[in-house]
Amino acid sequence: MHSTEPAIADRIAPSAWRKSSYSGGANADCLEVADGHATVPVRDSKAPAGPVVAFSADGWSSFITAVKHGRLFS
Template identity: 40%
Template structure:
């Protein structure tokens, strides 16, 4: 997918420590980028996909301790 030029003008939201991802909403999609590489790749997600991801995070489905081999 081509990066929309308008992404350079949207408000990006980031976590408080800055070592994470940034999120913006544009054209009915949630866009995600690396907070350390603002000019790098940007991934688009539908609202349903983003909601499912957030639900998984809240439910602990991505906890590294649980996912690590031998855990």
């Protein structure tokens, strides 16, 4: 099924994005998040016109916890 609704990134004002406090690293690996949505929109700060991943609040929390505890890296 094809949706005619705009992508979530198209509905978020550029000023609404902020760098995640969980971003960092020497390679300027930064995520941006937008607050005030039913989901947690996340995008790569180096590609603002690129795709957006929308996490549920619980999904985002689980992802951050996994990153903090090194569970996503081998």
